[in-house]
Each structure stands twice: as C-alpha cells, then as structure tokens.
Amino acid sequence: MLKVNHLKAYIDSIDGIVKAVDDLTFSIGKGETIGIVGESGSGKSILAQSLIQLNPSPPVFYPQGEIQFEGRDLLKLSEKELCNIRGNEISMIFQDPLSSLNPIFKIGRQLVEAVRAHHRMTRRQAEVKALSLLKDVGISQPERCMKSYPHELSGGMRQRVMIAIALSGHPKLLIADEPTTALDVTIQAQILELLTRLQSKYGTSIIIITHDLGVVARLADRILVMYSGKIVEEGTAEDIFYRTSMPYTWSLLRAIPSLKLTLNDRLVSIPGQPPDLASPPQGCNFYPRCPFASPKCREAEPVLKEIGKGHRAACILDEETFESRKKELEKKESGGSMISNGQGSVTS
Amino acid sequence: MGKDLLQVKDLKVYFSKKSGFLKKKQDEIRAVDKVTLSLKAGETLGIVGESGCGKSTLARTIMGLEKPTSGTVLFEGQDIFSLNRKQMHQLRRDIQMVFQDPFSSLNPRMKVGDIIAAPLKAYGYPNKGIRKKVSELMDLVGIKPEYYDRLPHEFSGGQCQRIGIARAIALKPKLIVCDEPVSALDVSIQAQIINLLKDLQKEFHLTYLFISHDLSVVKNIANRVAVIYLGKVVEFAENESFFNQPFHPYTHMLLSAIPLPDPRAEKARNRIAIKNDFPVNAGSASRGCVFYSRCPIAQDYCREHVPEFVNITADHRAACFYPVKNNSVVGEAPSDPRTSVK
Numbered sequence: 001m002l003k004v005n006h007l008k009a010y011i012d013s014i015d016g017i018v019k020a021v022d023d024l025t026f027s028i029g030k031g032e033t034i035g036i037v038g039e040s041g042s043g044k045s046i047l048a049q050s051l052i053q054l055n056p057s058p059p060v061f062y063p064q065g066e067i068q069f070e071g072r073d074l075l076k077l078s079e080k081e082l083c084n085i086r087g088n089e090i091s092m093i094f095q096d097p098l099s100s101l102n103p104i105f106k107i108g109r110q111l112v113e114a115v116r117a118h119h120r121m122t123r124r125q126a127e128v129k130a131l132s133l134l135k136d137v138g139i140s141q142p143e144r145c146m147k148s149y150p151h152e153l154s155g156g157m158r159q160r161v162m163i164a165i166a167l168s169g170h171p172k173l174l175i176a177d178e179p180t181t182a183l184d185v186t187i188q189a190q191i192l193e194l195l196t197r198l199q200s201k202y203g204t205s206i207i208i209i210t211h212d213l214g215v216v217a218r219l220a221d222r223i224l225v226m227y228s229g230k231i232v233e234e235g236t237a238e239d240i241f242y243r244t245s246m247p248y249t250w251s252l253l254r255a256i257p258s259l260k261l262t263l264n265d266r267l268v269s270i271p272g273q274p275p276d277l278a279s280p281p282q283g284c285n286f287y288p289r290c291p292f293a294s295p296k297c298r299e300a301e302p303v304l305k306e307i308g309k310g311h312r313a314a315c316i317l318d319e320e321t322f323e324s325r326k327k328e329l330e331k332k333e334s335g336g337s338m339i340s341n342g343q344g345s346v347t348s
Numbered sequence: 349m350g351k352d353l354l355q356v357k358d359l360k361v362y363f364s365k366k367s368g369f370l371k372k373k374q375d376e377i378r379a380v381d382k383v384t385l386s387l388k389a390g391e392t393l394g395i396v397g398e399s400g401c402g403k404s405t406l407a408r409t410i411m412g413l414e415k416p417t418s419g420t421v422l423f424e425g426q427d428i429f430s431l432n433r434k435q436m437h438q439l440r441r442d443i444q445m446v447f448q449d450p451f452s453s454l455n456p457r458m459k460v461g462d463i464i465a466a467p468l469k470a471y472g473y474p475n476k477g478i479r480k481k482v483s484e485l486m487d488l489v490g491i492k493p494e495y496y497d498r499l500p501h502e503f504s505g506g507q508c509q510r511i512g513i514a515r516a517i518a519l520k521p522k523l524i525v526c527d528e529p530v531s532a533l534d535v536s537i538q539a540q541i542i543n544l545l546k547d548l549q550k551e552f553h554l555t556y557l558f559i560s561h562d563l564s565v566v567k568n569i570a571n572r573v574a575v576i577y578l579g580k581v582v583e584f585a586e587n588e589s590f591f592n593q594p595f596h597p598y599t600h601m602l603l604s605a606i607p608l609p610d611p612r613a614e615k616a617r618n619r620i621a622i623k624n625d626f627p628v629n630a631g632s633a634s635r636g637c638v639f640y641s642r643c644p645i646a647q648d649y650c651r652e653h654v655p656e657f658v659n660i661t662a663d664h665r666a667a668c669f670y671p672v673k674n675n676s677v678v679g680e681a682p683s684d685p686r687t688s689v690k
C-alpha cells in the first residue's frame with residue numbers, strides 16, 4: 001500500500017546538512033502494523049512527518065527517493081492534493097496530546113471541525129458522528145467530553161480524543177508518533193489495546209514509532225530499528241526479538257528495565273549518546289558505542305544485507321561471530337561489575 | 349542499613365476545591381490521605397502510582413514545600429514543620445531533589461557549571477574552591493568538566509538529568525527525593541541514569557525516595573516499595589517479597605500493564621483489563637475501598653467497607669479484603685473477608 005524507496009530527508013541547518021533520514025526503503029501492506037524503533041535523535045519523527053510532508057520545507061528537503069502511496073508519489077503532489085490525503089487517507093497521532101489540541105476550544109468543536117473537513121455533513125450530523133467516534137475510542141461519557149476543554153481531561157482521555165480525530169476521515173494508514181511516551185504504564189496499556197481493537201475493526205494499517213521495544217513487541221508485525229537516520233535492522237517481531245542480528249538492537253533489548261532482574265543486578269546501558277547527525281562518525285554509525293566494535297567497522301559503512309527471509313541487518317559480523325561475541329561479553333559481565341559512565345560528545 | 353532517617357506519620361494533605369460563584373460549594377481533594385512511611389538511612393524507598401495519585405504532593409510535603417493538613421514528617425527525629433526559617437534553611441541542605449523534566453529544571457540562561465555551583469554558593473562554600481569542586485562533581489556524574497561554560501540546551505536529556513543529579517549531590521545531602529527522574533528519558537538512557545544513581549548511593553551513602561509510575565524501574569532500584577492509590581498507601585513491602593507475591597489487585601494491574609519485550613510471552617499473556625481511567629476527583633464523598641471502581645475482583649462488600657492497611661505476612665502490608673493468592677487475579681475465588689484478614 002505504502003512504499004518508501006530510497007528516501008532521504010535532510011535538514012539544512014547552521015551546523016551543516018543533517019542527514020535525518022538517510023536512504024530508507026520499506027513498505028507496509030493493508031492492515032499491517034509496522035513498528036519503527038529508535039532513540040531520540042535517530043530521525044524517526046522526521047521520517048514519520050516526511051511521509052505526509054508535515055515538515056517545514058525549507059529547512060527540510062528531499063534530495064532523493066519516492067513515497068509511493070496507492071500508485072502516486074507523495075513527494076510530487078501539490079499542497080492541495082496533499083491536503084486531500086492528510087486525514088482522509090493517512091492521518092497521524094502525536095506524542096503530546098495536550099499540545100496537539102487547541103486549548104481554547106471545546107473538544108466537541110475541534111472534533112466536529114475534523115469530521116466536517118472530511119465529510120460533507122451538516123453540523124448536527126457531524127455532532128452525531130463525533131459522539132459515535134468518542135464512544136468508539138472508549139470514552140465513557142462522550143456528551144460530557146464534547147463540552148470539556150482539553151485541560152479538563154486526563155492525558156489518556158486527550159490521547160483518545162486525538163485518536164478519534166485521526167480516525168474521523170477513516171484513514172487507510174495511521175501514523176502514531178510515540179503515542180504513549182507521555183503517559184503512565186496503565187494508560188499506555190489501554191491505548192495500545194485500543195489501537196489493536198480499532199485496527200481489527202477498520203482494517204487500518206498502522207505505523208507506530210517508539211523508543212521502547214516493549215511497546216512494539218505485542219503490536220507490530222514487522223519492526224524497523226533505526227539508528228542515526230538509517231535502518232540497521234528490519235524483520236518480523238520474532239526476527240528482532242529472538243534472532244537479533246545487530247549489536248544495536250541487542251543493546252536496546254538489554255537496556256529495558258526488566259521485571260526479571262533483581263535489585264542487585266546491574267542494568268546494562270548503552271554507553272554514550274546517539275551521534276550528532278550533522279557530523280556522523282566514519283564507517284558504521286554505531287561504531288563508537290558498539291560493544292563488539294573492531295577497527296574494521298570504522299573503514300566502511302555496513303550495508304543492510306539479507307540474512308533471512310525478510311530479515312535484514314547492517315553489521316559486518318556474521319551470525320556465528322556475533323553469537324560467540326555475545327556469549328563472551330555476557331560471561332565477562334557476570335564476573336565483574338562494570339562502571340558505567342555517559343561520557344560522550346555534547347550535541348552542539 | 350541504619351536507623352530511620354525519615355518518618356512520615358499519618359500525613360494528610362487536603363486541597364479544597366471551590367466551585368460555583370462566591371464559593372458556593374466546597375469539596376476536598378485528598379491528595380495524601382493518612383500516609384505512614386519510614387525510610388532508613390542508606391536505603392531506597394520506591395513510591396509507585398499513576399499520575400494524580402498524590403505521589404508528587406507527598407514528595408513536596410516531605411521537602412517542606414507543602415503544608416500538611418495533619419500528621420507529621422520527622423527528619424532525623426525532628427518535625428520539619430516546627431522549624432523556623434533559619435532551621436529550615438539548614439534542613440534544605442540535607443534534603444535535595446531531582447526532578448522529572450531535565451530541561452525545565454535547569455535555568456536555560458545559566459551555564460551548567462553555575463547551575464551546579466548554585467547550591468554551594470547558597471551555603472557559603474568558599475568562592476575560590478567552587479570551580480574545582482564543580483569539576484569534581486561533573487566528573488562524578490559523567491559530564492566532562494570542560495563543558496562548564498556550556499548552556500543546558502547544548503546537552504541531551506540524559507546529560508541534563510546528570511547535571512540535575514550533580515546539583516542535588518553538591519551539598520552531600522542525606523536524603524534525595526527523585527520525582528520520576530527517568531520517565532522522560534529514552535530506555536537506553538534510563539539504564540544509564542539508574543546505574544549512576546545506584547553508584548552514587550554506594551559511594552556517598554545516600555538515601556533515596558524514588559518516585560515512579562513504572563514498577564519495572566522501581567524493581568531495579570528500591571529496597572522497599574510502596575504503592576499509592578488516590579492518596580493512600582495500598583501495599584508496602586520489601587523489594588523481594590513485594591515482587592514475589594504482590595497482594596493488592598492494583599499492584600497486579602500495574603504489573604500487567606508493563607509491556608514485555610518478548611512477543612511470544614506478550615501474546616500468551618493473560619492481561620488484566622484496566623477498567624476506567626484513573627479517577628481524578630475522588631472527593632470526600634466516596635465510601636468503601638478506594639480501588640473499588642477499577643478493581644478486577646471487587647465484591648459488594650468492598651463498596652461499603654474500607655479495608656484496613658494490615659500485615660498480610662510479617663513484613664508485607666496491604667489494604668485489601670481479598671489479597672491475591674498464587675499470583676493470579678484472574679479466576680480467583682474470593683474468600684470471606686472476615687476470615688482472610690487477621
């Protein structure tokens with residue numbers, strides 16, 4: 001349904017050109033859920049916004065690539081044509097539900113506006129539709145919610161309203177950019193539940209963007225792991241979690257504070273900070289933070305190579321060496337405790 | 349572990365909520381409702397609850413920033429609300445805080461070195477030695493001392509949190525209140541900060557009050573854990589006992605909400621459906637158990653009666669008539685409340 005081919009989205013900044021999205025290729029089918037995972041600054045939000053061109057341009061520009069959506073290249077459409085696609089065919093939910101709603105208008109007005117933007121309806125009809133949307137996203141008193149201002153609702157309710165607005169045009173594709181990061185774990189569980197339910201009801205495809213691999217474990221059919229603007233590993237959820245083939249994905253998985261650990265266990269963190277995209281390191285971008293780095297990693301950028309059906313990873317280590325190195329490291333760590341420090345480059 | 353550094357006894361903090369023209373109606377919000385806790389020197393107490401449950405109000409009251417409606421907070425045996433201004437100033441030296449949002453807790457116009465130096469200056473540290481002392485502190489938290497003259501916006505979230513921690517430990521406090529210190533950070537950076545806090549604790553014998561909504565984070569840092577729901581402590585135990593056999597259905601709900609980084613386990617999981625949102629305005633009107641409206645195993649009995657906060661096993665307290673057995677909320681046959689609680 002959506003096919004992204006060799007997409008590049010660069011930002012023209014004072015520090016030079018920032019390669020926020022660098023040669024990305026992926027596709028998503030009907031009713032499928034894709035998880036895009038990466039740290040802050042890995043370019044995942046720029047990617048999401050590029051898909052429907054919400055990025056201000058300039059400074060963002062697209063030197064290469066195409067975004068094929070049902071036979072059309074979204075990069076070549078006019079602003080007017082894009083407006084017809086946004087909300088009607090592709091819509092988006094953002095991280096912070098408070099700043100995505102207008103604080104001075106009641107929820108009802110904002111929702112009715114969204115409904116009428118997508119359907120030819122009278123105000124009365126739109127209100128009925130808005131109420132049913134609110135019920136759909138699990139708001140128990142939709143009438144009262146319509147009459148509330150955004151600040152009167154809790155974070156979870158606001159995010160539900162955002163989802164209702166996003167669904168008002170019956171989109172074929174929903175892009176959720178960190179939809180649960182600002183929320184409590186309990187509310188997060190509810191929102192994820194809601195997304196799964198709505199997906200099976202409407203058959204919407206979902207792209208969910210997050211920094212937490214735990215969030216996508218249940219939801220995503222396929223997962224893309226992004227690091228400094230590039231895909232470093234791609235595969236089904238099973239591939240990523242059980243046949244991890246890239247040191248970065250492996251490190252991310254180990255960093256999740258797990259309920260399996262006890263008080264005396266030390267969390268394994270990824271040392272340092274994500275690289276500055278204006279001046280990325282030579283060779284493999286993950287090289288400075290990689291536990292298995294060798295001088296060879298510095299020479300050339302690893303290519304994304306197929307290692308299983310639909311499973312791709314960008315690392316020069318082959319499967320066997322990677323496995324043995326992992327074991328070695330785990331053995332070493334269980335022996336002596338490591339001292340962590342986050343000494344790294346300052347982003348400037 | 350030493351003696352009690354901090355004792356909170358029957359602490360209540362109520363806010364009045366006025367509605368209507370000319371204060372026609374008055375309702376109370378019980379942000380903290382009869383909380384009793386103690387904290388030993390050198391240990392970490394984890395406080396867990398959803399947003400709006402009163403955990404930040406509790407922290408603020410312990411810091412002396414909020415006046416309690418009733419109850420006492422004893423720090424080293426001294427009631428902090430009976431102190432005069434001068435004594436309070438001295439007390440603030442011993443209790444420091446690390447905040448949730450690493451960006452808004454640092455002044456954007458100050459150099460990070462000056463931010464860390466501020467508490468030192470406030471307590472009369474000799475001017476000459478400040479720069480050296482700050483460099484040491486920066487080194488300790490993993491920020492290069494060369495970055496003394498940089499501004500907060502030049503740092504990432506994790507680094508800003510390190511700067512906030514350096515500021516908190518500058519005066520060698522006895523107690524540090526950490527209010528959701530990692531929830532605004534990426535997973536990979538969370539682990540760094542938790543490890544840093546643990547290292548500093550060992551080195552300086554610090555005591556933490558660690559507030560979070562995520563039980564998996566708390567499990568990795570807290571010696572004892574208290575779960576708060578609507579201003580009340582509903583479960584309190586040592587780390588091991590708490591996670592081996594949680595008794596309160598709310599604790600089970602929180603645990604079941606944590607996403608597992610394991611697709612197969614995640615699919616096979618019997619998740620507790622979370623009913624309703626967190627009730628924001630549970631005023632004084634509510635009867636019965638505070639958790640009644642969302643409880644997966646609620647009985648009629650719970651609607652009318654308030655469960656006492658009692659010992660279920662020797663060191664494990666919970667406020668529930670039907671404490672969960674065998675770690676399973678689903679399909680549990682509730683026992684008679686009058687026999688199960690002793």
